[in-house]
Every structure is written in structure tokens, then in C-alpha cells.
Amino acid sequence: xxxxxxxxxxxxxxxxxxxxxxxxxxxxxxxxxxxxxxxxxxxxxxxxxxxxxxxxxxxxxxxxxxxxxxxxxxxxxxxxxxxxxxxxxxxxxxxxxxxxxxxxxxxxxxxxxxxxxxxxxxxxxxxxxxxxxxxxxxxxxxxxxxxxxxxxxxxxxxxxxxxxxxxxxxxxxxxxxxxxxxxxxxxxxxxxxxxxxxxxxxxxxxxxxxxxxxxxxxxxxxxxxxxxxxxxxxxxxxxxxxxxxxxxxxxxxxxxxxxxxxxxxxxxxxxxxxxxxxxxxxxxxxxxxxxxxxxxxxxxxxxxxxxxxxxxxxxxxxxxxxxxxxxxxxxxxxxxxxxxxxxxxxxxxxxxxxxxxxxxxxxxxxxxxxxxxxxxxxxxxxxxxxxxxxxxxxxxxxxxxxxxxxxxxxxxxxxxxxxxxxxxxxxxxxxxxxxxxxxxxxxxxxxxxxxxxxxxxxxxxxxxxxxxxxxxxxxxxxxxxxxxxxxxxxxxxxxxxxxxxxxxxxxxxxxxxxxxxxxxxxxxxxxxxxxxxxxxxxxxxxxxxxxxxxxxxxxxxxxxxxxxxxx
Amino acid sequence: xxxxxxxxxxxxxxxxxxxxxxxxxxxxxxxxxxxxxxxxxxxxxxxxxxxxxxxxxxxxxxxxxxxxxxxxxxxxxxxxxxxxxxx
Numbered sequence: 001x002x003x004x005x006x007x008x009x010x011x012x013x014x015x016x017x018x019x020x021x022x023x024x025x026x027x028x029x030x031x032x033x034x035x036x037x038x039x040x041x042x043x044x045x046x047x048x049x050x051x052x053x054x055x056x057x058x059x060x061x062x063x064x065x066x067x068x069x070x071x072x073x074x075x076x077x078x079x080x081x082x083x084x085x086x087x088x089x090x091x092x093x094x095x096x097x098x099x100x101x102x103x104x105x106x107x108x109x110x111x112x113x114x115x116x117x118x119x120x121x122x123x124x125x126x127x128x129x130x131x132x133x134x135x136x137x138x139x140x141x142x143x144x145x146x147x148x149x150x151x152x153x154x155x156x157x158x159x160x161x162x163x164x165x166x167x168x169x170x171x172x173x174x175x176x177x178x179x180x181x182x183x184x185x186x187x188x189x190x191x192x193x194x195x196x197x198x199x200x201x202x203x204x205x206x207x208x209x210x211x212x213x214x215x216x217x218x219x220x221x222x223x224x225x226x227x228x229x230x231x232x233x234x235x236x237x238x239x240x241x242x243x244x245x246x247x248x249x250x251x252x253x254x255x256x257x258x259x260x261x262x263x264x265x266x267x268x269x270x271x272x273x274x275x276x277x278x279x280x281x282x283x284x285x286x287x288x289x290x291x292x293x294x295x296x297x298x299x300x301x302x303x304x305x306x307x308x309x310x311x312x313x314x315x316x317x318x319x320x321x322x323x324x325x326x327x328x329x330x331x332x333x334x335x336x337x338x339x340x341x342x343x344x345x346x347x348x349x350x351x352x353x354x355x356x357x358x359x360x361x362x363x364x365x366x367x368x369x370x371x372x373x374x375x376x377x378x379x380x381x382x383x384x385x386x387x388x389x390x391x392x393x394x395x396x397x398x399x400x401x402x403x404x405x406x407x408x409x410x411x412x413x414x415x416x417x418x419x420x421x422x423x424x425x426x427x428x429x430x431x432x433x434x435x436x437x438x439x440x441x442x443x444x445x446x447x448x449x450x451x452x453x454x455x456x457x458x459x460x461x462x463x464x465x466x467x468x469x470x471x472x473x474x475x476x477x478x479x480x481x482x483x484x485x486x487x488x489x490x491x492x493x494x495x496x497x498x499x500x501x502x503x504x505x506x507x508x509x510x511x512x513x514x515x516x517x518x519x520x521x522x523x524x525x526x527x528x529x530x531x532x533x534x535x536x537x538x539x540x541x542x543x544x545x546x547x548x549x550x551x552x553x554x555x556x557x558x559x560x561x562x563x564x565x566x567x
Numbered sequence: 568x569x570x571x572x573x574x575x576x577x578x579x580x581x582x583x584x585x586x587x588x589x590x591x592x593x594x595x596x597x598x599x600x601x602x603x604x605x606x607x608x609x610x611x612x613x614x615x616x617x618x619x620x621x622x623x624x625x626x627x628x629x630x631x632x633x634x635x636x637x638x639x640x641x642x643x644x645x646x647x648x649x650x651x652x653x654x
Contacts, residue, residue, distance in 0.1 A: 069583075072583055072584075072587060075587045075590075075591070075614055076614065076615065079590070079613050079614050079615045079616075080590075080594060080610075080612050080613055081610045081612065081613030081615060081616050082613065082615055107615050107619060110619045111618065111619065114621055115621070116621070116623075118579065118582050118583075119582070119618060119621055122583060122618055125583075126615075298578070300576075300578065300624065301574070301576070301624065301625045308651075
């Protein structure tokens, strides 16, 4: 059987079918509305107490954020409108069960019909609240997931947050559900708790039996019920291998990033929101090499104010403390549109009015962002980075504006980091070719390999007719990267890479040989890249790189690297 | 009765957290508080009603307070919305 793999890992265990407790009841008329209302109020109170206990359990196993969501159930059940309407129905002679049920049903259907996912997901919360309160009213004993034996695979129609709150993760080998997808709240919880999970498995509740052995692969979405011995052996081996790899990688947690011959590198994360800074640290990143600021401008109706931006930058800076935080100024245009900025439709947006070009022509907007970043620099270790630089004038103009704003802030007596570094993204062919000139004007470089590959090869990765050209291993792109790194080294400025290539095991020895100083990758790749770097000495990396740079085609490069690097 | 027309400024609109914080704040006032949006009237002391209204970023809404302490309720409610619920 096949579902959607939502939480990686292989689970092998015995199925426990968790039937949604039947909260069926026979609606009846009540005479004593006062007594019925008090019965209802007591149940609500008990529900709140249970929920508080569950939320605290969840706080330990999955963190504060999840606990807060759980506590949200208390505010749902105490909703004055909901309670008021329920009491009206009870006054009209309905029993507490049917009064509460019908009001919940109303909100479930409204939320389910909503167009956005966020509201749709609230229907799950209301369902959870309904089941909880009705169970108490009906005196039904809830299924105790906290008591299940080790090696249990929970199989349920819909996994609710309150079920997850009960789980002891060391006893749960996996989770299977009939509904849900990667973005469901329960999927997020499964990932946080590192329990393998497959969701939206069709008819799993009817095709599975209690106690049957089951295998699930949370990356591929595969589910095998009552597997044969060969399958069990096969998956047991896969599982061990995965666990070994994970354990192996954990050895690199909290360690510096060093090559086999002792050179230290900076290993940082790419983030898109201030909260991601916490995630970067959670995955053991040493800071942030690229903070994309576009999110602040998206889903808005006007340019966010200086104070608003300041608050977001400051938040990320405070999370990171003394660790580096490189903030990239607005990189709109190309495929990233922001309606209220009124960007004209262009024939060729990637060659057009975007990023630094737009910002230098729209000084008011640029000033707001730079002032906000400067003010935030008083609270951490911030650097400024300009995107899409193609000529020296852009760097000079950008830096002049930063100096002007620094003077303005000084005059106003506002704190900022006087030694703030200003660097550039080297991600165009032009920047690669004049890297020696740009290096004199910049405090650091960061190579954006995604754009650099596209602009160097003049190939759109999204166009399947030309995407074969789009590869960072193309000799042209490798030469571009080498010349950028060499120019930076000759001018004694740090040079990082923040594109996908920085995490590619085939690329890492080349980058070590060229002399890259900083790797900026997605948070989940941190430990893997740290391990990869630790495998190489400069001597060995040079040897491979010399050979690579003598090869004439991308396929030769790839073939050679794949043969010498066992990923 | 006092009222004010406002635009929802925060990216996520009245989702769970803003809705419950807002409903909680309005719940402290004795007056009736409701929001007119898209031709419907929603009880602004009810988180569930606010979520059901699906007010998004950029939605134009009218906050209406009627009864004791209506001025104070309107002032606090309008400020919360204008500040984007601190998001």
C-alpha cells in the first residue's frame, strides 16, 4: 500500500487500531435545564483540566509551540459565543450532548469549507474538542495511548493533537493514518517527535488488523502489512543503516567544522524568517549566512515600516547572539513579484529591473530597509549583503547610502554597529568576471550558485528543453566559482557560498580546494555537510580538483567525481 | 454606538492566535463588540466567529462597539488590529 510519507524513517512494529471512540448518543429532551447546564459546565471544566495536562506533556515531547496550540483548545471550548449558543439550546430543551455537538458541527463545516489551509486545519481542532467534551459528557473512557507497549504502530483515521500528546515516543514505531498530508499539523508533530509516519493511506483502518506486523517507510510512503521474512530482514537492515547514519551524524553535533587536516570553516544556514534562526541553531548551524528578507514584503499591502522591519531583524539577531547574521537586502523582481511595488511586466524579467537595481532607484524603500538593519545591528552580529551585483558602481552607491544612514543615525543618537560589514552576492556572470575589482570594494563575497549557474550558462532550470545545461558542475560555472574565490582570497576577504551547491558532496572538495571559507546551507543539511568537510584534506581535495579542472564536459566531471566520492 | 473602519494589516489575517487574543481582549468589556465584514456581522468576543469570518490581510472591516465602555473597547480593538496583533 502507498500513502504520503510525511515523517522520514522506517518503522517496523505491531498495529494498534485506534478507533475513534464512538461518541454516539441518543438525543433527548431535558426538563431541568439548570441541572443540564451545570452538567455541561462541569464537563467543559474537566476537559480544560485534561487539556492542560496534555499540553504540558506535549511541551516536554514536542516543545512550547505545540503546547500553545493544544492550549488553544481551551480557548475554543470557552468561546463565549459557543457557550452562549449551547446554553440557549439547552434552555430550549435539548440535552448537553446534542447542543454542544450541533454547535461544533456548525463550525467544523464552516472551517472545512474555507479556502485557506490554515482555517481548514482549525476544523481538526474543533473536532478534537468535540470528541473530548462529548466523551466526558458520556462518561466514555478515552483510549490510553500512553500505555501502549514498545514497538507499536498506531493506526488511526485521523491523528489528533490530543492523541499525540498522550504518546510516549520511545514506544511508538510508526504512525499510519487515513487522512492528512505533509502540511497537516499532526505531520509536523510526527516530524518534531521523529516518529516515522505515512498519511493518507487509503482504507488502512479496514485493511489492517490489530496485532499484525507492519512495515512503513516514512520517506517513500510505502506500507507493507504482514510482510514476509525477506521483507522484514530487508527493512530491518535499511532501518539499522538509517539509524547508524543518524547516530553517526550526531557525533558532529556541537563540534566545530574542520577538515581532516585541521582547517576550520564556517558552517551556517539559509533562512527566510526570523523564527528560522532558532531552527538554524536547533540543527547546530553556527549562524546565518543568508537571511532572505522578501517574506517581510510579501502578503502585505504596502512596504513594511522601518519599525516593523527593525523588529524582525532584531528578533533574528537576538536569537543568534554573537553568531553571524548576514541580511540580504530586498531581492525582488525576476520570478518574485510584490504587487504593491508596481513592478512593470517585463519581456525578460531575469535580465530586468530587479534586486539591487530596483532598490537603488527606489531610495525611499531602500533607506527604510537599510535603516532598520542598521538599528538591529546594535543587538547582534549583523552584516549587510547586496544581491545581484553586476558592476562596481552598484557596490559604491549602496555603500554610500549605508554611510549616509550611519551619519543620520549617529546624529539622532540611535545605536548601531559602527563596524558593520557590507558584502555582496556574486551571482552574475559579470560579477564573476570582475570579481577582482569587486573584491576591493566589498567586505565579503557570497556566491549564489543558483543564479550564478543560470546567468553563466544562460539557461533557465525551469525550461526542460535547456535545463540539461543548468548544472553547477559545468566547467564554465566551476571556472566562475574558482575565479570568484581566488579574487576574494587575493584581497583577504571571506567568501561563502549560499546556493544549493554548497551542500553537494560532489562540490565540497572543489570548494575546499578553491579556498571557500563559509558554507551556508539549509538547516537539515548542517551535520551532513560538517561530516563531509571533515572527510577531506586540502592535499586530497587539490588532487581531485586538478583532475576536475582538466575535464572538458559536465558529464565527465560528474562521472569522475561520482567515481571518487562515495556519497 | 461607535465604530471604525479598518484594514487587516498582518500577513495571516485573523488566524488562531490573533483571533483568540482579540476575542479575549474584547471579552473584558461589558459592551457588545462585533465586526461587519463582507455583509455579515460577527461576534468579536468569539474566537470561533472571528476565524469563521476568514478576514485576510487587506480585508476592510468595520469594528463596532455598543454599550458600556464602548469608546475604550473601540480604542483598544482598533489599536490591536492596526498594530497587526504584534505579528
